[in-house]
Amino acid sequence: MKQPRTIMPVLDSTNRQTNFDEVAIGYSLEEAILEASRCLDCKNPKCIDACPVRVNIPEFIKRMINSDLNGAYNTIYDDNILPSICGRVCPQEKQCEGSCILGIKGESVAIGNLERYLGDFALHSNVKQQFDIAENHIKVGIVGSGPAGLSCAASMRKLGYSVDIFEALHDFGGVLKYGIPDFRLPKDVVTDEINRLKDMGISLHKNMIIGKSLTIDQLLNEYDYKAIFLGSGAGLPSPLKVPGENYSGVYYANEFLTRVNLMKSHKSSSSTPIKIGNNVAVVGGGNVAMDAARTAKRLGAKNVFILYRRDMSALPARLEEIHHAIEEDIDFRLLLNPVEFIGEEYIVKRVKCEVMELGEADTSGRRRPMPTGIFKEFEIDSCIISIGQSPNPILKDSTSKLEVDKWGRIVTNNHETSIPGVFAGGDVVSGAATVILAMGAGKDAAKEMDKYIKNVM
């Protein structure tokens, strides 16, 4: 008989709604080895190609089965410098696990859970990879300490460069710190992973807004950086563009999540407040919407509902997050499109939505939501808009020759921007996507930066 997929243990779905503890508890060693033993070690594995940073998955699993946990961890770390994070937040069902041969007829190997196990094992037991870095004393600057920047920084450092990361906020990690909540990605995991990069010799500078504190031009010409990588992400919230959107009580997910994740407003020691009320609507169906809804619940909101203009099958969020949201009594009100906020004294009271129906498939392959002319209203105390983000305009506004498209995304050719020596990757190029795609872009851009520097020097 085939061994079934080892279930990830989770916190009780009722109790966990009252705290920010991590929902998925993680495998024990026995569970991890048991799950690893399900791998078929295929002759032509599909999983590696499906991973944006091409982790050698069969190899690390083989080492795990042989109880060589250090070796297994090092195998991952060669390609992925944030295993504890990616194990938790990657959409594995669309990547490695989605292409696992076992998944064709049954359940794929839980690759993400195994990666997380090894990452956490290394953090707890302080396993460190030894790098033999041959210093070349050439300075490169990295803008943004999110997944793209960290990944690019690590790759450049391994090649011997002196790497400085500039972060606009007061803490490092970008979206990993301000965006993703503790119950999905504990902040100490992020801090620990980033500290490993400091051990590698990478310098991180907080409170540095490139484009303001220093411009790209100053970095290149005054401070002698030979190449720069822009990984400043997609931080600008997309508006609904409906009447009443600026009433108090209407948040963009960025504000709401930043208040909680970065500023820790849910803790009594924090001096940043948060106000949410009992009835909370969340607009959108992606990971950010799930995070916002589940966070609202944990802050004490009684009724939290998602407003989404398509149906359940079209939700773009990671599967596990949707399951967890359902378990936590988040109500999914589907085929509804907000058209107006109704307020009193500039404070939001109700949201008016148009009922949608599904028409023909659009360019994304999903059926397009069509207006019906029928409207519904819901009483709310607050609303969290989570319908997407675009790149922050500060870099574009302060850098005259930096070419961007009509959505503000930096235009690149083989990771190089319109300015020689300036490279870019991650959400600032692609628009809001995933942690692992940003990491892949950072890693690939590093190769091009290295080539460029060797060419000009």
Place this chain on the structure above:
Amino acid sequence: MYKILDKQHLNKDVDLMVVHAPMVAKNAKPGHFIILRVDEEGERIPLTIAEIEGENVTIIYQKLGYSTIKLGTLHIGDEINDFVGPLGKESHIRDVKKVLGIAGGVGAAPLLPQLKEYSRQGVSVDLLIGARTKEHLILVDKYKEFCDNIYYATNDGSVGTKGLVTDVMKDLYANISYDHVVAIGPLIMMKFVVKMNKEYNLSTDVSLNPIMIDGTGMCGNCRVSIGSKTFFACIDGPDFPGEEVDFDELLARQSYYKDEEHECNLRLVRK
């Protein structure tokens, strides 16, 4: 960490602080602001830059809420946890001949670098400054260095006209013609200054101070409706032409966390 090099009490509610922050000072221009966090648990608070000298940045703040009161407990030699900038757009200096600056309360601080810049560019500058009492007036000596005339309004009449800045404006406009007004102070003051200037066909630039978190265009907390458009005060401002600003909406947004702020103050007293 950012060291406090100097601190002065401008009056019992308002302090001036000089902070060593070379990376803020390097590119700072009039109109820019900073965001600081007093300590590890602190909230991010925006403050306009009052002066830049070498690597040092001068800020002026009113000890009104939890975080500014806490900032006021620091002394020369202490360090501020985080201090980032310069943020926002630099002030748009208009091509005019005669400008009236209107300052309300601690608004005299952000107005100073802007009016000074007008004066540096050869524009004739008058100041109308309003405060609760004579003791609440700040920076008057600094303004005297470049203003042609200074007019006062105090609530109690302890100096200048007894009443509001709008009371003085009427008299001024009867005798003097200005090309442009820059008004910085409490929202409610800016609202009524703009309203009156519209009647006189006089343009007004205002500096808005909504609640902010990151200050880099990320959270959207600081959004303001101007005409039919939404702007983020942190990256599009903080200075805006005042004519179409929806001040009432902004007043509501600014007071949304008033109850929570009160709780924080209680915590400070208990310590």
